[in-house]
Amino acid sequence: MADTPEAIKKSVKTYLFVGGILFLGTIITVLVATVPALDIGRHGFDAMDCILGLAIATFKASLVAYIFMHLNHEKKAVYWLFGSGLVMVCSLAFLTALAIFDPIYDVFFYSGK
Amino acid sequence: MEIPYLVTPRKDTGLFNSKIAIWLFLASEVMLFGGFFSAYVFLRLGADYPWPERTLPVLPGLINTFVLIGSSVTVVFAWASLKLRNWRNFQIYMGITVFCAVVFMVFKGIEYNVKFHHQAVRLKDYTVIEGHLGYEKEGEQYVLDHKGNRVEENLIFIEASKLTFNTVRFHKPWVDELLGQAEHRKAKIVLAEDVSAVTEEGKAPTVIAKAGELFSNDLLGRIQKEHLAARSHNGQERTDALRAEWVKAKADNPGKKGWQIASTVNIDAAALAPKLLTEISTVSFNVEPATKFEFKPRDIKEADGQSRLRDDTVVDGKLLASPMVFHHVDAIDFQHLAMKAEAKGLDPMQAIENSWLIQNSPFAKAAWTWHKGEVAKLEKKLLDGYGLGDDKKPRRVPTHKEMYRIGWKDLGAKAESEGGVKLSWMDKTKEEFLGPNYDARGEATFPGFSVPREQVGFAAKFTPAWNTYYALYFTMTGLHGLHVIGGALVLAYYLFFGRKMYLENPEWLANRVEIGGLFWHFVDLVWIFVFPIFYLM
Numbered sequence: 001m002a003d004t005p006e007a008i009k010k011s012v013k014t015y016l017f018v019g020g021i022l023f024l025g026t027i028i029t030v031l032v033a034t035v036p037a038l039d040i041g042r043h044g045f046d047a048m049d050c051i052l053g054l055a056i057a058t059f060k061a062s063l064v065a066y067i068f069m070h071l072n073h074e075k076k077a078v079y080w081l082f083g084s085g086l087v088m089v090c091s092l093a094f095l096t097a098l099a100i101f102d103p104i105y106d107v108f109f110y111s112g113k
Numbered sequence: 114m115e116i117p118y119l120v121t122p123r124k125d126t127g128l129f130n131s132k133i134a135i136w137l138f139l140a141s142e143v144m145l146f147g148g149f150f151s152a153y154v155f156l157r158l159g160a161d162y163p164w165p166e167r168t169l170p171v172l173p174g175l176i177n178t179f180v181l182i183g184s185s186v187t188v189v190f191a192w193a194s195l196k197l198r199n200w201r202n203f204q205i206y207m208g209i210t211v212f213c214a215v216v217f218m219v220f221k222g223i224e225y226n227v228k229f230h231h232q233a234v235r236l237k238d239y240t241v242i243e244g245h246l247g248y249e250k251e252g253e254q255y256v257l258d259h260k261g262n263r264v265e266e267n268l269i270f271i272e273a274s275k276l277t278f279n280t281v282r283f284h285k286p287w288v289d290e291l292l293g294q295a296e297h298r299k300a301k302i303v304l305a306e307d308v309s310a311v312t313e314e315g316k317a318p319t320v321i322a323k324a325g326e327l328f329s330n331d332l333l334g335r336i337q338k339e340h341l342a343a344r345s346h347n348g349q350e351r352t353d354a355l356r357a358e359w360v361k362a363k364a365d366n367p368g369k370k371g372w373q374i375a376s377t378v379n380i381d382a383a384a385l386a387p388k389l390l391t392e393i394s395t396v397s398f399n400v401e402p403a404t405k406f407e408f409k410p411r412d413i414k415e416a417d418g419q420s421r422l423r424d425d426t427v428v429d430g431k432l433l434a435s436p437m438v439f440h441h442v443d444a445i446d447f448q449h450l451a452m453k454a455e456a457k458g459l460d461p462m463q464a465i466e467n468s469w470l471i472q473n474s475p476f477a478k479a480a481w482t483w484h485k486g487e488v489a490k491l492e493k494k495l496l497d498g499y500g501l502g503d504d505k506k507p508r509r510v511p512t513h514k515e516m517y518r519i520g521w522k523d524l525g526a527k528a529e530s531e532g533g534v535k536l537s538w539m540d541k542t543k544e545e546f547l548g549p550n551y552d553a554r555g556e557a558t559f560p561g562f563s564v565p566r567e568q569v570g571f572a573a574k575f576t577p578a579w580n581t582y583y584a585l586y587f588t589m590t591g592l593h594g595l596h597v598i599g600g601a602l603v604l605a606y607y608l609f610f611g612r613k614m615y616l617e618n619p620e621w622l623a624n625r626v627e628i629g630g631l632f633w634h635f636v637d638l639v640w641i642f643v644f645p646i647f648y649l650m
Contacts (some may be wrong), residue, residue, distance in 0.1 A: 008196045015193075019186035026178050026644075033649035034171060043495055044512030045166050045650055053645040060641045068189050068634045075127040078136050085140030089147030096151040100158070 018067045025060045029053055120620050135628045139635050146639050149589050153646065156581045165582050166514060167649060172545040173220045174648040178640060180220075184213035185637040188604065188630045195623040200615060207608040207626075210633070211327035214601030220546075221594050228575035232267070237570045240470045241452040244477055244559065245551065247440030261298030262406070266438035267572070269415045272515075273430035276302065276401035277395050278333060280340045284424040288330050291406065295328075300404035309389030310339055313506045314346070318391065336396050343390035350388050354380045390486045402406045403430060410572060435566045441559035443521040443549045445470065445477055451517045461517070469568055476560050483527045491515060505635070521549040521559070528558035541595035586647055592644060596636045603629045 032038050032052060033045075039047025047090070066072045118130045126133055157164055187209045194202035233243045248263040249256040255263045276291065295302050305490050308322040319341055322332060355378070362378045379581040406428070414421050450468060451461035470477045499508040529535050534554050536544070544550050551559050577584035607626055614622045 005197055008193050012190065012193055015189050019182060022182045022185075022641075023179065026175065026182065029173060029645055029649060030175055033167065033645070043321055043499075043509035044515070049229045050650060051436060053649060054642075057645050058641050061638045064638045064641065068185055068637075069631055077126040077128055077133065081133075082143070083135040085143035085147075088144050088235050089151075092144070093151045093154070093478055096155050099155060 014067060018063050021063060022060050025056050029056050120618065120624060129624055131624065131628050135631050139631065140368050142635060146592075149585070149592070150646070153585050153589075156585060160581065163452055163513065164581060165580070166512075167585070168582075169648045170224070170545050170548075171648055172542070173224055174644050177217050177220050178644045180213045180217050181637045181640050184210045184217075185634055187213070188626075188633045189626065192626045192630050193624060195538075195615070195619060195626055198619055202610070203361075203626075204608065207604060211601050211605045211608060214597050214604075217597055218325075219602075220592060221515075221590065221597075223546055227546075231548065231575045232437075232439070233575060233579055234450065234564055234572040235570045236564070236568045238468050239570070240468050241446035241448065241449060241562065242439065242442055242562065243444035244439040244442040244471065244562075246629065247438055247561070258407070266436070266440075267410060268407040269410055269413050269435045269566070270433035271406050271408065271415065271420055271421070271428055271430045272403050273306065273400050273406045273428050275397060275399055275429035276328075277397040277427040277429070279425035280333065280337045280393055280396055282425045283333055283337075284422075284426075285330050287422065287424060287426070288333060292328065294406050296406060300403045301401045302398045303401060304328070304332070305397040305399045308336055308393060308396060310343065310393055312339060312343070312390060314388055314390065321393075322396075333396070336393055340393045343392045345562060347389045347392065347571075350385060353381060354385050364467070393409060400430075405433060406430075410569075411578075415566070432566075435478075437564040437566070437569060438570060439562045439564070441549075441551045441556075442476070442562045443524060443559050445480060445519045447481075447517040448513055451513070465517070474562060476562070480519050480524065483530075484523060485521070487526075488516050489584075518628055524558055525549070525554060528554065531555050534635075577632070590645055592612045592649070593636065593639055596639070597633075600629065600633045600636050604633065 003076065029052075032040065036043070039049070040052060040095070065082075116130075120129060122129050134535075149608060187206045191203050191210060192205035194200075194206055225608055230245065231243065232246045235241050246265055246267050249266055258264050278288075292303070304322055304324050304326040306324045307320050309318040309320045310319050312321070321336060326332060358378045358380060362374045366374045366377075366550070396534040408415070408422070408428075412423055413428070415432055418429070420428045420430075420432065422428065445466070447461075447465045450464055454464035465471060465481065471481055488511055492507070495509040495511070496507050502508045525536075527533075534557070536550065536553055540550060549559060573579040575583055577587050604626075607622065607629060611622050611625075614625075
């Protein structure tokens with residue numbers, strides 16, 4: 001971690017730069033969502049917009065975690081803690097997604113046809 | 114006693130203790146919000162109604178995103194200032210961070226307030242009307258209820274002649290409310306007939322309450338007490354009788370399993386009857402004379418003749434006209450109707466033309482006609498701009514929402530195109546935050562409309578009750594808002610009470626600010642996903 005005064009002064013510039021990228025990423029997301037000429041994929045909201053919007057959001061979130069939260073130079077214990085949280089979330093999302101196979105949506109399930 | 118590892122790191126983890134603690138906490142927070150995002154995906158994919166895409170005002174959401182990103186930068190600057198032992202700069206940056214939190218919550222409060230005062234009703238044919246309900250007036254004066262409050266024009270009115278209460282479930286505040294309304298209208302509620310019951314085993318029935326006794330919570334409480342005592346006594350008697358029967362059956366059928374003799378085990382009801390006390394599950398009161406009572410729609414299932422409150426109170430009486438009166442309609446949404454029509458294989462346009470609203474509201478009919486023209490223009494524009502695909506179909510077509518929803522901006526544009534009020538850009542910007550400006554745009558843009566009660570399928574403000582989208586929106590943004598408030602309080606504590614610690618051990622304060630900052634960044638990180646998912650998708 002940047003602990004010496006010199007290193008901290010240097011990282012201040014990085015923080016500003018990252019802040020700028022976060023603003024820019026937000027503006028791009030909003031423009032793509034609201035200006036028809038910049039809309040990708042079909043007209044209106046569709047899978048392409050979803051992928052792009054979430055990709056930009058993930059990139060922004062990664063920058064916040066990596067630079068602002070100092071995950072770029074943390075101790076191993078932090079990676080284990082935060083990583084385990086992420087793994088649990090992904091598992092949860094996966095298990096939730098399995099609901100698509102839930103037979104309750106199958107109209108023939110109860111009739112046995 | 115000195116607490117170890119507040120400033121210096123532990124050898125095993127390489128971290129000071131509070132840092133381990135905050136990362137553990139953040140890991141649990143990731144799972145909490147991750148769970149909600151999973152719920153969002155699940156509910157959106159399984160929604161049986163048109164999901165409200167891009168329905169929230171983007172501008173306030175965008176400003177709030179900028180505010181949070183800005184505060185993330187300033188909080189890390191505040192930490193860096195402490196590391197460089199610059200107290201003045203720390204104060205400035207932390208001050209800005211806390212100010213940003215306040216701005217964020219103010220915008221959020223405005224956004225919530227608009228939702229809480231915006232009404233929606235889904236008609237029985239799935240047409241949705243949105244707008245603002247009015248208050249009852251007589252001439253220029255507002256009608257006041259017995260509490261002195263204005264009466265919103267979304268109440269169920271019943272000329273009640275009889276009230277029957279469930280003696281276990283009756284809801285005391287509603288009893289008080291009924292009493293208040295009766296008193297306000299100078300009516301009396303009295304017990305319809307004597308309530309008599311066997312209250313002691315083997316004795317004759319005694320009168321617990323006499324016919325004509327005035328209705329009150331105390332009276333209901335008295336009857337309830339007798340009822341519960343009788344129910345408890347009778348339950349015990351039945352259990353004892355059944356137990357005795359089982360003992361006898363086991364003795365008569367040695368070696369047999371319980372399931373083999375179960376059908377022969379029966380309580381002798383005639384023998385038991387004299388031992389039982391009287392249970393008084395309901396009690397009826399007459400309203401003298403029959404009087405108009407008002408009920409909130411969410412509290413009652415209304416019907417002409419007999420209606421039922423959620424606490425099982427039965428209201429006998431004539432259902433009076435109880436329309437929902439919109440003083441301003443600001444959106445007409447046929448998306449759900451079109452979805453239902455498509456599911457049945459019907460032409461959605463024809464279904465809309467035949468809808469109750471189009472048949473009964475000249476304004477809605479005119480708006481729909483105008484809207485169809487606008488959709489045709491958009492279709493042409495998209496065709497001109499993007500042409501036909503390989504399948505000879507237009508590459509881009511209007512969305513479901515563009516085709517079937519007439520929003521407040523559309524109604525504003527319609528009125529402007531017809532020579533109506535044109536707002537300045539300043540007023541239009543204000544509308545982005547506060548919703549449609551009825552006063553400025555007037556009746557011509559947002560006219561009033563009365564929806565007969567029998568046409569109302571479901572009605573709610575834009576609260577979690579309206580649909581799963583708003584339920585999740587309020588849950589997630591509300592939880593996030595609580596995090597903003599909590600984080601801001603901690604950071605404000607360092608700002609206003611951190612000086613002493615700074616002078617004693619500046620590194621300790623720097624570590625604390627780093628911990629608070631980590632939480633603050635996480636709050637920003639969550640919003641980075643909340644904003645596009647709820648406001649843009």
